[in-house]
Amino acid sequence: MYVYFVRRLGYMVITLAIISVLGFIIINLPPGTYLDRYMAELQAQGSESAQEIVKTLEQRYRLNDPVFLQYTRWISGFVRGDFGLSFMYNMPVNQLIWGRIGYTVVIALATLIFVYAVSIPIGIYSAVNKYTIGDNVVTLFGFLGLSMPDFLLALILMVFAATFFDQPVGGLFSPAFRDAPWSLARVWDLLSNLWIPVVVIGTAQTATLIRVLRGNLSDVLNLQYVQTARSKGLSERIVIYKHAVRNAVHPLIMQLGMGLPHIISSSTVVAIVLSLPTMGPVYFRALRAQDMFLAGTFLMLMAILLVIGNFLADILLAIVDPRITYE
Numbered sequence: 001m002y003v004y005f006v007r008r009l010g011y012m013v014i015t016l017a018i019i020s021v022l023g024f025i026i027i028n029l030p031p032g033t034y035l036d037r038y039m040a041e042l043q044a045q046g047s048e049s050a051q052e053i054v055k056t057l058e059q060r061y062r063l064n065d066p067v068f069l070q071y072t073r074w075i076s077g078f079v080r081g082d083f084g085l086s087f088m089y090n091m092p093v094n095q096l097i098w099g100r101i102g103y104t105v106v107i108a109l110a111t112l113i114f115v116y117a118v119s120i121p122i123g124i125y126s127a128v129n130k131y132t133i134g135d136n137v138v139t140l141f142g143f144l145g146l147s148m149p150d151f152l153l154a155l156i157l158m159v160f161a162a163t164f165f166d167q168p169v170g171g172l173f174s175p176a177f178r179d180a181p182w183s184l185a186r187v188w189d190l191l192s193n194l195w196i197p198v199v200v201i202g203t204a205q206t207a208t209l210i211r212v213l214r215g216n217l218s219d220v221l222n223l224q225y226v227q228t229a230r231s232k233g234l235s236e237r238i239v240i241y242k243h244a245v246r247n248a249v250h251p252l253i254m255q256l257g258m259g260l261p262h263i264i265s266s267s268t269v270v271a272i273v274l275s276l277p278t279m280g281p282v283y284f285r286a287l288r289a290q291d292m293f294l295a296g297t298f299l300m301l302m303a304i305l306l307v308i309g310n311f312l313a314d315i316l317l318a319i320v321d322p323r324i325t326y327e
Helices: 002-027 036-045 051-063 065-076 093-128 133-147 151-165 184-193 195-221 224-231 236-248 249-266 266-272 279-289 292-320
Strands: none
Touching: 002 065, 002 093, 002 292, 036 051, 065 184, 065 292, 093 133, 093 184, 093 236, 093 249, 093 279, 133 195, 151 195, 151 266, 184 195, 195 236, 195 249, 195 266, 224 236, 249 292, 266 279, 279 292
16 A cells, blocks of 8 residues: 555646646747736827846746746746746736635535535436436436536526525625634634535536436446346345445546536636636636736646546545455
8 A cells, every 4th residue: 555655645746747847838928018008008008118127037037038937937936836827917916816815615515515415315316217207307407507608507596596585696605704804703604605616616516416426326227246246136226236336436526526626617608697706717817818827826726626626536436345456
């Protein structure tokens, strides 16, 4: 087991190094830089010293250096916790992202819990009761969840919440708590407003996992060892949950490793529609503006979540299925 952990840690470091290099290069591939856009804005405003301002910034942050040197300075600072300066916001990336990262992770974790808490029991029910009315209803809602755009569902739930619950739409807090200090009342207000983004972001993935579990469990229930367990007189509940489900949930566990970064990256449009203080809209604007240090930092944080999630998924898979060994 120790050798496995060391080997996987080495793979994780190599993977992150490759992602950092490729990501930094791709962010800088489009012609021009953020300073070119900034100079165009200054000239449009009638500033006569636009070129002097841009040259000063280029010399200050050494942006005329080759991309390799810029990457080396950025990645060496990244491992020390210094993520560089955001040109678009004119402030250190550290100060810009930590508050938004907190809300982003809270929404992503809540969505992940919602997705698996809903998809697993419904997927089991749908597989055990194939072609019944309940299965057909689940299938219908699954197709609706897959086909409906996130932004449309967000708008529908915003109208629903405002009409029937008199709930303010947009953001994660009610107006009275947006600038209030943290307290139990503010935490409760956050939780009461969290359900809309969680449902919107998690609907499509929930529908997908229901279909995956339904198909996989349906195949497992027809295998010989399940029929043997039934012939021994075991109850149907034990046959399903102890024998069949443990083998059918493998794809769900593997998707768990990619679930958290996928939820964070796919929630950008929803965050814009719902005015959520998360990293998605900031990352989108940073990519458009070629704010390389801000965009690169967010990309690396996503990659770190991905490799850690896959590592934990492998461990969980070995726990669920004793046939899997670390060797």
